[in-house]
Amino acid sequence: MNLNKDQIQAWLDEVMDPEIPTISIVDLGIVTDIRIESSLDSTESVWVELTPTFSGCPALKIMEQLVKDKLSEKGIANIDVSTNFKTQWNTNMISEKGLAALKKHGLAPPPRFEGYLELDVLSDTPCPYCGSRNTEMKTPFGPTLCRSMHYCKNCLNAFEGFKPVG
Amino acid sequence: MEITERHIEGLKEMLYKMADDQLIIGHRNSEWTGLGPMLEEDIAFSSMAQDKVGQSLALYELLHELGESEPDIVAFTRNDNQFHNCQLVELPIGEYDFSLVRHFFFDHAEALRFEMLSNSIYEPLAMVARKYRGEIKYHTMHADTWLKQLANGNEESFTRIQHSINEVFPYALGIFEPGNYEQELMEVNMFAGEIALRDAWYEKTSSLLTGMGYTVPAMDAVEPIFGGRFGKHTAHLQPLLEEMSEVFRIDPAADW
Numbered sequence: 223m224n225l226n227k228d229q230i231q232a233w234l235d236e237v238m239d240p241e242i243p244t245i246s247i248v249d250l251g252i253v254t255d256i257r258i259e260s261s262l263d264s265t266e267s268v269w270v271e272l273t274p275t276f277s278g279c280p281a282l283k284i285m286e287q288l289v290k291d292k293l294s295e296k297g298i299a300n301i302d303v304s305t306n307f308k309t310q311w312n313t314n315m316i317s318e319k320g321l322a323a324l325k326k327h328g329l330a331p332p333p334r335f336e337g338y339l340e341l342d343v344l345s346d347t348p349c350p351y352c353g354s355r356n357t358e359m360k361t362p363f364g365p366t367l368c369r370s371m372h373y374c375k376n377c378l379n380a381f382e383g384f385k386p387v388g
Numbered sequence: 389m390e391i392t393e394r395h396i397e398g399l400k401e402m403l404y405k406m407a408d409d410q411l412i413i414g415h416r417n418s419e420w421t422g423l424g425p426m427l428e429e430d431i432a433f434s435s436m437a438q439d440k441v442g443q444s445l446a447l448y449e450l451l452h453e454l455g456e457s458e459p460d461i462v463a464f465t466r467n468d469n470q471f472h473n474c475q476l477v478e479l480p481i482g483e484y485d486f487s488l489v490r491h492f493f494f495d496h497a498e499a500l501r502f503e504m505l506s507n508s509i510y511e512p513l514a515m516v517a518r519k520y521r522g523e524i525k526y527h528t529m530h531a532d533t534w535l536k537q538l539a540n541g542n543e544e545s546f547t548r549i550q551h552s553i554n555e556v557f558p559y560a561l562g563i564f565e566p567g568n569y570e571q572e573l574m575e576v577n578m579f580a581g582e583i584a585l586r587d588a589w590y591e592k593t594s595s596l597l598t599g600m601g602y603t604v605p606a607m608d609a610v611e612p613i614f615g616g617r618f619g620k621h622t623a624h625l626q627p628l629l630e631e632m633s634e635v636f637r638i639d640p641a642a643d644w
Contacts, residue, residue, distance in 0.1 A: 277519060278442020307446065307515040312522065339522070341529050361428040362526045363435040371428070387522045 225266050225298075230256050233296050234270070237288045240281045241366050242384075245323040247285060250275070251315025254308065267300035268293055273311045275387070276367040312339075312388040324384050325350050329369065332386035339388030347383045349374035359383075389576050398569025399510060399578055400454055401472070405567070405617050406501070407447035408473035411463055412625070413494060414440030415632050419481050433487070436527055443523070446516050453512070464636040468625040474616040476559040478625040485538070485545075489552035492531035493560040496596075497589045499524045504585060509577045532596060539600040550602055557605050561586070561612030 234256075235248040247253055255271035270289050274282055286303045293301045313332035316324070321331040330350045333343050344359045347370075354376035362370045362385065370383045417437035424430025448459035456462060476494060481487045502524060505517035538545040564586035573579040586607075594604040615621070635642065 274519075276439065276442065276523060277446055277516075278438040278440070280438075307512075307519050310515065310519045310522070339525070341525055361432060362529060363428070363432040365431075367435055367438060385526070 225258050225260075225268070227256050227258065230258065230268060230270070230293070233292055234289060237285070237292050240284045240288070241368075242324065242327050242329065244327040245316075245320050247272070247289070249317045249320030249323060251317065251320065252285070252311055265299050267302070268298050269302045269304075271308070272303065272305045273307065273309050274305060275311050277307075279367055313384070313386045314388070316384075328381065330372065330381060330383035332384050335386060335388055339386055341386075343386060344370060344372075344383070347372050349377060349379065350381055351379050352377040357381075391576055394569065395572050395576050395578065396454065398567065398572040399513075400451060400456070401567045401569055402573065402579060403447055403451050403454075403513070405472040405474070407444045407451065407462075408471050409477050409494075409498075409563075410440045410444035410447065412471070412473045412628065413477040414438075414444060415628060416477065416479075416481055416487075417491075420487065425484055429484075432530055436491070436530070439523055439527070443520055446519075450512055450516065460636065460640075464633040464640075466629075468621045468629060469619040471619065471621065471625065471629070472617050473621075473625075474559070474562045474565065475613055475622055476556070476562055476616075478616075478622060478628060479559065480624055483548070485548040485552045486556065488531065488534050488538075489549060489556045490560075491527070492535055493556055493593060494563065495524060495527040495531055496593050497560070497563050497585065499528050500588050500592065501585055504580050504588075507577075508579060513578075535597070535602075536600050539602060546601070553597065553602055554605065558610050558613045561607070561610060562614050562616055564589070565612070565614040565617045567617060 231248060231253070234253055235246045237247045239245050239247060239250055252272050252275060253270065254273045257269040259267045261267070272285060272289070282305055286305060289303045290301050314334055316332070324331045328350055330347045335343070341362070344362060346355045347357055347359065348355050349357050352374060354374055356375045358373050358375060360371045360373055364371045364382050368385055370385050371380065372383055373380050414437045417433045417440060420430060420433035421437070422430065424433060445459055448462050451462065452458060476490060479490070499521065502517040502521040506514055506521060508514040508517065535549060538549050564582040566582045570581045574581045590607055597604050
């Protein structure tokens with residue numbers, strides 16, 4: 223095999239977040255490093271580094287395993303997956319495609335931000351169903367660590383948001 | 389300045405107290421699961437519990453890299469006199485006003501500690517602190533929102549919070565009990581020290597609380613409740629540890 227990073231990245235783009243199955247771990251922005259090494263007998267080793275979205279996220283170990291499973295399914299013999307804090311994840315690291323994927327799952331995507339993130343932005347999160355900003359945040363804590371809960375006063379739907387983190 | 393053994397000892401002492409604080413307050417927060425006064429609050433304390441316990445793990449891992457035992461061993465096999473958490477975090481959850489006020493004082497201290505440690509010369513800790521300071525914003529936001537709401541509620545809500553402020557305050561000062569290596573940590577820029585943290589915390593929390601209409605005790609009028617950092621605890625900690633480690637003691641090698 224002649225491996226390159228783009229190929230590995232494309233394969234990892236098939237690995238979906240276990241809690242939000244519309245978004246891949248690549249689009250989520252948690253794949254922070256990929257390294258490939260070929261030995262003399264042309265066996266290839268691949269290192270993948272991930273960074274946690276939330277440090278208490280229970281899906282972390284599952285995601286490490288999903289990465290290992292995917293790469294071994296593609297025929298890579300030596301795989302090392304580790305999670306560390308070298309790059310601190312924030313929601314600006316979610317790709318445009320990723321933001322659309324969150325919306326598809328019914329989650330209001332986190333707003334882009336610059337510099338210090340003020341959590342006031344949560345109060346007028348656009349409704350993922352009707353687009354209205356006439357919404358109210360009910361609580362910054364939801365069914366998973368990365369979600370907040372909101373109510374749309376326009377279409378009268380309760381909805382969840384993917385929390386901005388910075 | 390060269391980093392010596394004493395600096396590393398100071399670093400470990402600080403990591404232990406931070407990790408133990410996180411683990412114990414995480415456990416206490418989780419005791420609201422199923423008991424919160426409304427569903428959203430049940431979820432809020434449960435989510436914060438999950439954050440805290442997750443954060444304690446990364447801190448125990450830093451200790452493990454510095455030669456201490458595996459995180460599970462450290463978390464589940466020590467007795468109360470080997471824990472370095474402040475007494476504030478081990479107190480029972482009490483009534484909701486007590487838990488909210490503890491949460492307010494503790495999380496503002498943590499938020500400032502993480503902010504200060506984001507610039508620590510010890511990069512593995514600085515990376516973790518930069519991560520946590522983003523997560524904890526949601527905790528302080530939650531505490532601030534509730535204390536403000538209850539200030540504007542009715543006489544009972546205001547009185548209950550004010551009463552808890554007075555009750556919690558001496559314990560909250562115990563967060564900042566100086567360690568054995570304050571000078572060492574400061575001289576190499578690992579940490580700016582407990583006193584600097586305490587002063588920043590008092591400024592922040594007293595300005596928020598007085599803005600809401602509450603009265604905050606003067607710092608020099610209150611005797612801080614110290615001892616936790618050196619293994620001296622209330623009678624509430626050991627039963628908590630026994631409950632927390634029950635499954636581990638039945639089967640230390642259990643696989644999840």
